[in-house]
Amino acid sequence: MAKISPVAAKYIIHSVINIEGVVDRPDVIGAIFGQTEGLLGNDLELRELQRSGRIGRIEVNVNTSSGKTKGEIIIPSSLDKTETAIVAAALEIIQRIGPCNAKLEVNNIEDVRTSKRQFVIDRAKELLQHLTNTTLPDSQELADEVSQSVRMMEVLDFGREKLAAGPSVEESEDIIIVEGRADVLTLLKHGFKNAIAMNGTSCPQTIKDLTKRKSTTVFVDGDRGGNLIIRELLSVADIDSVCKAPDGKEVEELTKKEIHKALRGKITAEQAKLELGVDDDGALKNGPVEASRNYTKSPSPVQRRNAPTARPQPRPGNFSRGPQQSSAPRPSRPPQQSKKLVDEEKQVLKKTMEDLFGTRGACIFDQKLKVLGKVPLSELGSTIKSLNGGVYTLALDGTVDLDLVRLAEKVGVTHIVGTSSKVKENPRINIVTDDQL
Numbered sequence: 001m002a003k004i005s006p007v008a009a010k011y012i013i014h015s016v017i018n019i020e021g022v023v024d025r026p027d028v029i030g031a032i033f034g035q036t037e038g039l040l041g042n043d044l045e046l047r048e049l050q051r052s053g054r055i056g057r058i059e060v061n062v063n064t065s066s067g068k069t070k071g072e073i074i075i076p077s078s079l080d081k082t083e084t085a086i087v088a089a090a091l092e093i094i095q096r097i098g099p100c101n102a103k104l105e106v107n108n109i110e111d112v113r114t115s116k117r118q119f120v121i122d123r124a125k126e127l128l129q130h131l132t133n134t135t136l137p138d139s140q141e142l143a144d145e146v147s148q149s150v151r152m153m154e155v156l157d158f159g160r161e162k163l164a165a166g167p168s169v170e171e172s173e174d175i176i177i178v179e180g181r182a183d184v185l186t187l188l189k190h191g192f193k194n195a196i197a198m199n200g201t202s203c204p205q206t207i208k209d210l211t212k213r214k215s216t217t218v219f220v221d222g223d224r225g226g227n228l229i230i231r232e233l234l235s236v237a238d239i240d241s242v243c244k245a246p247d248g249k250e251v252e253e254l255t256k257k258e259i260h261k262a263l264r265g266k267i268t269a270e271q272a273k274l275e276l277g278v279d280d281d282g283a284l285k286n287g288p289v290e291a292s293r294n295y296t297k298s299p300s301p302v303q304r305r306n307a308p309t310a311r312p313q314p315r316p317g318n319f320s321r322g323p324q325q326s327s328a329p330r331p332s333r334p335p336q337q338s339k340k341l342v343d344e345e346k347q348v349l350k351k352t353m354e355d356l357f358g359t360r361g362a363c364i365f366d367q368k369l370k371v372l373g374k375v376p377l378s379e380l381g382s383t384i385k386s387l388n389g390g391v392y393t394l395a396l397d398g399t400v401d402l403d404l405v406r407l408a409e410k411v412g413v414t415h416i417v418g419t420s421s422k423v424k425e426n427p428r429i430n431i432v433t434d435d436q437l
Contacts, residue, residue: 009056009076011084012110015091017062019069021100028060028071031097036090044086054078055087073104084109155184158196159206168193174215176263177207177239179229182252183219190256195219201229203236211237217266218242221250231278234269242272274364274373277386339414339430341437345369345393349417350437352395362396369393380404384411393417400431 017028036046049055055077062071073091077084088106096102158165164181172194178184180197187195198207210216211233218233220226222245233239243266245251246258254262273279341349348369356363362380364372364387372391375383377398384391384407393415394408400418405426408416415430423431 009078009112011077011079011081012112013073013075013077013084013088013091013106014108014110015073015075015088015104015106017069017071017073017094017097017102017104019062019071019097019100019102021069021098022064022067023062023069023098023100025060025062027098028062028073029058031094031102032058032073032091035094035096039090039093040086044083044090046087049079049087069100081109081111154188154193155181159204161199161204161206163197163199163204163206165196166193169196169210172214174217175210177211177216177218177233178251179220179226180252183250186252186254187219187259190259192259198229201225201232203232207233208237211239216240217263219244219251219262221245222247223250227276230272231276234273234276234278239269239272241266241268243267271373271375274375274383274386275379341415341430341432345415346437349393349395349415349432350434353397353417353419353434353437356395356397359397362394362398364391365393365395366390367392381407384408384413387411405429405431 019028033046038045042048046055050058055075057076059074060071061074062069075087075091077087079087088109091104091106094102094104154167156165156167156169157163158169164184166184166188169175174194176187176192176195178187178195178197180199184195184197187193196207196210198204216237216239218230218239218241220229220242226244230242230244234242243262245254245262249258251259267275352363360377361374362377363374364384366372367390369392372387373383377396380394380396381404384394389412391408391411391413394404394413395417396419398418400416400421400423402423405416405423409426409428413429415432417432417434417437420433421431425431
């Protein structure tokens with residue numbers, strides 16, 4: 001009698017049997033063939049199906065306990081799913097095995113191809129992963145890998161201190177000063193060949209000499225140590241501009257996009273001194289709070305459009321001390337008449353207000369109307385505090401409010417120019433809106 005190979009089976013019928021008595025395995029098999037004989041017709045006769053190999057060897061596993069027998073019946077099938085389901089249902093008509101009552105129940109019809117299909121999928125994933133890890137990358141990946149390796153090999157020992165530097169430091173007109181060798185390697189990997197490392201917080205003589213003849217940018221980590229290095233370099237070297245990594249990040253951790261963004265946002269050395277609150281020798285001015293924010297580029301000038309722009313109109317006033325007194329408390333020193341702007345000053349300030357339009361920034365002038373710095377409005381208060389005097393005029397792309405006027409009084413500001421004003425008049429400070437220039 002031909003027997004179906006387990007490998008060729010498409011379905012497996014799983015069923016359980018409970019018998020009220022003690023029987024053996026041959027009794028169960030005999031009951032299966034005997035009680036289903038002639039039930040389903042010649043085409044689905046179990047004996048004929050097994051003889052032709054469409055039904056495999058019937059496996060019966062029984063255990064006897066306390067005068068009762070329980071077991072499992074497994075029947076492999078290569079019939080289609082409909083015929084297999086019919087055969088499985090026919091098994092449940094068995095009610096007696098030998099002299100004992102029995103109950104047979106089909107639990108599940110397993111599709112063998114499903115488990116095989118899952119095995120194929122899992123194995124295919126493993127093979128694909130192995131193929132991806134072991135095969136050669138495409139041409140672009142090869143080119144990038146070789147290019148980066150060559151760049152990393154180009155690190156030189158520069159100067160008598162053997163500082164790590166890119167290959168273009170000597171011939172380049174611009175250089176980038178970073179903290180350590182890892183920062184130089186990171187910049188080299190992304191195409192910047194003009195970086196040189198300090199190798200510590202103390203500025204080497206080689207870097208001091210380079211800053212005298214080259215345009216220099218300091219690029220430091222976004223932490224307090226970066227601020228200390230900036231203060232050191234501003235006091236001993238000729239630095240042109242400063243930039244920092246984003247807060248909490250180091251230069252060696254940055255991506256190419258982040259490096260380009262940081263370098264585009266560099267600020268001048270003078271503005272860095274204002275924001276850090278240090279003088280020319282790197283010392284803090286009256287202990288201002290060090291700037292912990294990430295340096296960003298100061299607002300770029302935006303030209304006023306030809307079309308008229310609606311602005312809040314101030315109430316008319318002569319900006320001199322009148323009979324009505326301000327509700328603010330009187331200053332301790334005797335009030336003085338505020339000065340008026342002369343024509344030359346108005347021209348300079350009018351041009352400055354046009355440049356500041358739309359930037360939400362402020363410009364700080366000294367007595368000779370030379371620019372001390374440009375800062376965002378959010379940092380104007382802390383900046384003029386750190387200057388500790390010497391501020392003659394403020395021009396800002398925003399509204400002049402009472403808090404700003406009080407602060408300006410303390411540091412001796414003479415004129416404030418804004419887009420509008422919430423303060424009608426002040427005995428010490430001349431408050432002007434840009435439409436009055």
